[in-house]
Amino acid sequence: xxxxxxxxxxxxxxxxxxxxxxxxxxxxxxxxxxxxxxxxxxxxxxxxxxxxxxxxxxxxxxxxxxxxxxxxxxxxxxxxxxxxxxxxxxxxxxxxxxxxxxxxxxxxxxxxxxxxxxxxxxxxxxxxxxxxxxxxxxxxxxxxxxxxxxxxxxxxxxxxxxxxxxxxxxxxxxxxxxxxxxxxxxxxxxxxxxxxxxxxxxxxxxxxxxxxxxxxxxxxxxxxxxxxxxxxxxxxxxxxxxxxxxxxxxxxxxxxxxxxxxxxxxxxxxxxxxxxxxxxxxxxxxxxxxxxxxxxxxxxxxxxxxxxxxxxxxxxxxxxxxxxxxxxxxxxxxxxxxxxxxxxxxxxxxxxxxxxxxxxxxxxxxxxxxxxxxxxxxxxxxxxxxxxxxxxxxxxxxxxxxxxxxxxxxxxxxxxxxxxxxxxxxxxxxxxxxxxxxxxxxxxxxxxxxxxxxxxxxxxxxxxxxxxxxxxxxxxxxxxxxxxxxxxxxxxxxxxxx
Numbered sequence: 001x002x003x004x005x006x007x008x009x010x011x012x013x014x015x016x017x018x019x020x021x022x023x024x025x026x027x028x029x030x031x032x033x034x035x036x037x038x039x040x041x042x043x044x045x046x047x048x049x050x051x052x053x054x055x056x057x058x059x060x061x062x063x064x065x066x067x068x069x070x071x072x073x074x075x076x077x078x079x080x081x082x083x084x085x086x087x088x089x090x091x092x093x094x095x096x097x098x099x100x101x102x103x104x105x106x107x108x109x110x111x112x113x114x115x116x117x118x119x120x121x122x123x124x125x126x127x128x129x130x131x132x133x134x135x136x137x138x139x140x141x142x143x144x145x146x147x148x149x150x151x152x153x154x155x156x157x158x159x160x161x162x163x164x165x166x167x168x169x170x171x172x173x174x175x176x177x178x179x180x181x182x183x184x185x186x187x188x189x190x191x192x193x194x195x196x197x198x199x200x201x202x203x204x205x206x207x208x209x210x211x212x213x214x215x216x217x218x219x220x221x222x223x224x225x226x227x228x229x230x231x232x233x234x235x236x237x238x239x240x241x242x243x244x245x246x247x248x249x250x251x252x253x254x255x256x257x258x259x260x261x262x263x264x265x266x267x268x269x270x271x272x273x274x275x276x277x278x279x280x281x282x283x284x285x286x287x288x289x290x291x292x293x294x295x296x297x298x299x300x301x302x303x304x305x306x307x308x309x310x311x312x313x314x315x316x317x318x319x320x321x322x323x324x325x326x327x328x329x330x331x332x333x334x335x336x337x338x339x340x341x342x343x344x345x346x347x348x349x350x351x352x353x354x355x356x357x358x359x360x361x362x363x364x365x366x367x368x369x370x371x372x373x374x375x376x377x378x379x380x381x382x383x384x385x386x387x388x389x390x391x392x393x394x395x396x397x398x399x400x401x402x403x404x405x406x407x408x409x410x411x412x413x414x415x416x417x418x419x420x421x422x423x424x425x426x427x428x429x430x431x432x433x434x435x436x437x438x439x440x441x442x443x444x445x446x447x448x449x450x451x452x453x454x455x456x457x458x459x460x461x462x463x464x465x466x467x468x469x470x471x472x473x474x475x476x477x478x479x480x481x482x483x484x485x486x487x488x489x490x491x492x493x494x495x496x497x498x
Contacts (some may be wrong), residue, residue: 141229207254
């Protein structure tokens with residue numbers, strides 16, 4: 001049995017290498033590749049996907065998994081070996097349903113969509129993007145048709161990002177959260193102009209140096225990480241020791257600092273996966289929501305906290321003395337935590353951010369079911385955006401074209417952002433209960449103990465367990481929005497009464 005297990009691992013390592021090479025080519029496309037290379041890059045990504053998909057769904061892989069079933073059952077559930085066989089079998093059974101040509105076509109559409117979306121966004125022209133979106137949606141509908149055992153067609157897409165979670169469950173959580181957020185935002189939200197110092201100017205080079213300084217303190221290791229520029233920031237990796245973060249800079253705001261911390265949170269998760277799982281399907285974060293819990297924990301719970309800026313604000317003032325030299329730290333803290341509806345999801349405050357997500361979650365389900373035609377998507381977006389956030393949408397770049405996800409046919413993804421917000425507070429409260437002096441550590445510029453707690457409790461597990469099992473192992477229970485609502489009310493309420 002051990003020899004057959006070694007054969008399975010060797011096969012999975014080859015597939016892992018192909019998949020991670022795909023990710024590196026995608027990273028290169030968005031960060032470094034000349035625009036004219038898009039057509040060939042799409043073909044390259046499609047070719048790699050066909051090879052990897054074919055190797056994975058082959059009868060040989062299935063035969064090894066079946067032979068190893070008694071071996072799996074003889075091992076402890078939490079062992080690396082049993083987990084690898086169990087998770088791979090589940091992945092194999094799902095991937096087996098998808099024809100190789102459809103899988104390759106979806107990968108090709110992702111690559112092609114990047115360039116089409118970028119041009120349409122630059123021109124604020126939804127109609128330029130709509131044919132590609134129609135194609136991406138049709139591919140996803142074909143993908144859904146590969147499956148039968150679901151309560152809602154959207155379940156199939158959600159399962160790709162949050163294994164085992166159902167649409168009805170997410171809808172109930174987000175509906176309850178929306179009911180809490182709307183009155184909270186009305187109570188604590190502001191329509192006043194932003195503080196003048198928030199518009200800079202902040203030289204880009206100084207932003208980059210300060211971003212690196214902040215994330216190095218959080219755990220960014222230059223031997224294993226790099227930080228580069230792109231249009232829509234993301235994190236990628238080829239293994240636990242090769243982490244690629246991206247960001248963007250503009251001179252009239254400092255959102256780049258929080259973008260860097262956000263993407264660093266993703267990177268810390270991947271870097272922290274146990275190296276014993278390297279080059280296997282277990283060597284990555286277990287779900288998109290738990291991944292997002294880490295980016296939001298480091299960006300918001302840590303990076304927008306008073307203790308964090310008690311330590312770093314003098315450095316910030318020294319970096320931008322002409323703008324912030326005479327600005328009181330309390331004014332800065334209140335400015336970066338201000339609740340004010342805005343157009344761009346990634347720049348939104350902690351409370352209104354979730355309404356951006358809920359809007360997309362609702363529209364995705366309507367597109368998938370056919371209740372919303374893509375010819376009407378722009379108008380539906382604009383109407384609902386104004387209803388939820390009180391802002392008329394001035395153009396497509398600030399509206400329906402602002403996210404890259406639909407260009408990559410990423411339907412089913414958006415809800416995981418808010419699920420991650422919810423989980424982030426559950427995880428933070430658990431960490432704080434065991435490490436009650438964390439705020440004092442942050443004031444001293446020390447983040448290593450929190451990083452190590454997260455690494456051993458969450459990151460090292462990779463995909464050994466289901467998302468639900470993983471969350472329960474970390475916090476002791478299921479997803480629960482109550483701590484997140486309490487966190488927002490306490491933090492934002494204090495800002496309005498101070």
